[in-house]
Amino acid sequence: MSNAARQRHSLMFRPRSYMAFAIIPQPPIVDWLSELDGSFGRSESFFAGQHVALDLSAVNLSSNAIGQLVANLEERNIRVLGIEGIDPAKWQPGLPPVLRSDRTLRTPEPVQLIAPAAPTAEAVRPPPQKQQPASLMIEDPVRSGQSVVFMEGDVTILGSVGSGAEIVAGGSIHVYGALRGRALAGATGNGRARIFCHRVEAELLAIDSYYRTAEEIDDSIRSRPAQAWLEGETLQISTMN
Amino acid sequence: MAQVLVVTSGKGGVGKTTSTAALGAALAHDGAKVVVIDFDVGLRNLDLVLGAERRVVFDLINVINGVAKLPQALIRDKRLENLHLLPASQTRDKEALTEDGVAKIIDELREKFDWIICDSPAGIERGATLAMRYADAAIIVTNPEVSSVRDSDRIIGLLDSKTAKAERGERVEKHVLITRYHSSRAARGEMLSINDVLEILSTPLLGIIPESQEVLRASNVGSPVTLNNPLSAPARAYFDAARRLKGEHVAMVVPSETRGIFNKLFSRKAA
Numbered sequence: 325m326s327n328a329a330r331q332r333h334s335l336m337f338r339p340r341s342y343m344a345f346a347i348i349p350q351p352p353i354v355d356w357l358s359e360l361d362g363s364f365g366r367s368e369s370f371f372a373g374q375h376v377a378l379d380l381s382a383v384n385l386s387s388n389a390i391g392q393l394v395a396n397l398e399e400r401n402i403r404v405l406g407i408e409g410i411d412p413a414k415w416q417p418g419l420p421p422v423l424r425s426d427r428t429l430r431t432p433e434p435v436q437l438i439a440p441a442a443p444t445a446e447a448v449r450p451p452p453q454k455q456q457p458a459s460l461m462i463e464d465p466v467r468s469g470q471s472v473v474f475m476e477g478d479v480t481i482l483g484s485v486g487s488g489a490e491i492v493a494g495g496s497i498h499v500y501g502a503l504r505g506r507a508l509a510g511a512t513g514n515g516r517a518r519i520f521c522h523r524v525e526a527e528l529l530a531i532d533s534y535y536r537t538a539e540e541i542d543d544s545i546r547s548r549p550a551q552a553w554l555e556g557e558t559l560q561i562s563t564m565n
Numbered sequence: 566m567a568q569v570l571v572v573t574s575g576k577g578g579v580g581k582t583t584s585t586a587a588l589g590a591a592l593a594h595d596g597a598k599v600v601v602i603d604f605d606v607g608l609r610n611l612d613l614v615l616g617a618e619r620r621v622v623f624d625l626i627n628v629i630n631g632v633a634k635l636p637q638a639l640i641r642d643k644r645l646e647n648l649h650l651l652p653a654s655q656t657r658d659k660e661a662l663t664e665d666g667v668a669k670i671i672d673e674l675r676e677k678f679d680w681i682i683c684d685s686p687a688g689i690e691r692g693a694t695l696a697m698r699y700a701d702a703a704i705i706v707t708n709p710e711v712s713s714v715r716d717s718d719r720i721i722g723l724l725d726s727k728t729a730k731a732e733r734g735e736r737v738e739k740h741v742l743i744t745r746y747h748s749s750r751a752a753r754g755e756m757l758s759i760n761d762v763l764e765i766l767s768t769p770l771l772g773i774i775p776e777s778q779e780v781l782r783a784s785n786v787g788s789p790v791t792l793n794n795p796l797s798a799p800a801r802a803y804f805d806a807a808r809r810l811k812g813e814h815v816a817m818v819v820p821s822e823t824r825g826i827f828n829k830l831f832s833r834k835a836a
Binding site for chain 1: 718
């Protein structure tokens with residue numbers, strides 16, 4: 325009995341996500357490799373211990389050439405965790421697995437790791453400019469009469485939002501306390517924005533100018549964890565859990 | 566180190582003036598030097614609750630305008646010699662209050678007193694914002710009902726943004742004082758429970774003052790309830806709150822209905 329339970333326990337799978345650098349070789353590969361050497365020759369440990377994915381969407385390589393490239397990178401202490409951007413048919417045993425992501429990250433420009441030319445004498449290069457995620461976190465409760473407006477992205481509130489307070493976000497709104505005031509998500513016309521809260525007692529919920537007042541929120545949902553999203557032109561609200 | 570306290574609420578009629586007088590007298594009773602300031606220019610009340618209305622010569626506005634010096638305007642309480650009142654003007658309007666004038670008075674009082682308690686007027690207008698302007702700590706007086714609690718929430722937001730301390734990036738220490746608490750009505754669900762109030766305001770509790778005839782009786786005779794009948798339930802609750810203000814640890818008691826001994830005997834027999 326207890327054995328069976330233990331065995332079942334050992335068979336658990338957990339999905340996990342990790343951050344990885346995706347490096348994107350450009351044709352011709354030989355030149356790209358020498359450029360890589362030029363840029364990172366002085367800081368060989370830059371990729372050591374990092375998760376690196378190889379994005380081959382910019383080049384068209386045969387299976388053998390991919391194997392060669394992976395070996396070339398390994399010589400430079402760059403361990404490739406997986407490959408993306410290739411036809412799965414090209415994959416051969418011995419190559420790192422093919423990664424698929426259903427979410428294409430739409431960053432306006434790839435983060436520039438390799439500074440254009442002008443390598444400095446210093447071994448330590450300034451860290452690449454980090455892209456600030458467009459989100460705002462508020463650790464205190466939002467009080468009656470206060471208004472939080474953040475058109476650039478998501479708003480996360482760790483406390484509660486008081487009756488008579490207002491949150492306006494260009495993206496989604498997350499409230500980890502009770503939401504008693506008004507929440508207006510997707511205020512820049514983003515119909516995909518959502519509102520999440522630990523306890524819905526809201527006066528008004530709105531996404532992209534479609535709204536519901538407290539009266540139109542079902543009693544069975546009140547005071548429970550809930551989310552709101554837009555389906556066509558209707559604001560939907562449901563409990564979570 | 567002098568402590569500047571503001572007693573505020575947003576909503577009117579919740580017991581700010583009563584609480585200012587009761588806490589001021591309780592602190593003075595324990596030996597501290599206390600001054601209470603009435604910021605309700607045009608509708609002053611604190612002088613009446615303290616029974617000092619017939620001795621008012623100069624007031625807060627006179628001091629701000631330079632008509633009188635601060636010591637001339639301070640009225641010493643007849644029962645407690647280290648309790649003082651700085652009355653509000655009944656005739657001027659509140660536009661006469663200026664930020665610099667209030668700052669100067671508070672600075673001068675800080676040198677002479679241990680506790681400076683500012684009795685805020687209702688609302689969020691000039692008088693109320695200036696009463697809280699220089700506070701180190703705030704007592705938010707709240708009745709257990711929704712409109713009072715929402716107004717208190719609004720006031721807490723102002724305390725976190727509009728006070729001199731908040732503008733310096735510091736925090737005004739905040740305490741909730743629940744007044745007019747009626748245990749049987751709370752049990753019947755006719756009032757918000759203590760937990761509901763604290764959950765909404767997410768601010769620590771200073772005390773729970775039960776609804777009582779003693780409060781009205783005391784203010785009618787012009788005496789803080791803590792002096793008029795120190796053994797009554799509201800007076801004891803105010804004394805406890807005053808000790809918590811001083812940093813003492815006093816167990817919180819949720820007031821229950823006072824029942825006569827016969828009542829108790831009777832209910833025990835019936836059960």
